[in-house]
Amino acid sequence: MTSSQLLVADSLTATVDELYQKFGAWRTARALLFVIWRQRQTRKQVAELSDYQLRDIGLPERQSSSRSPYFMPPHLRRFD
Incomplete structure (x- = not known):
């Protein structure tokens, strides 16, 4: 991993940790x-x-x- 990727991963981890500390595990998970x-x-x-x-x-x-196609009947649609 490059240093910029590590910075993003660290800031994401810190942000999630801050949300957990402020709102709790269940509220954070529900928001996610x-x-x-x-x-x-x-x-x-x-x-x-x-x-x-x-x-x-x-x-x-x-x-x-x-x-x-532009139109496909609802029973044939595939939702990913």
Whole structure:
């Protein structure tokens, strides 16, 4: 690991430790799980957008448009 990676890892550890000391283990864990859940929901919502919509909101377009059709019935969708 480089020194910059160690600094980031140390600051992350220190931040999590500070949150644990201030709010406790359960509140910190619950907040982490909430953030993970929100990011997953956002990725699911963005995954359903067309290339035009992705471009409009400033996100990169998909690499292969042949892989995912513009419309897929809900029972056939795969959520990662």
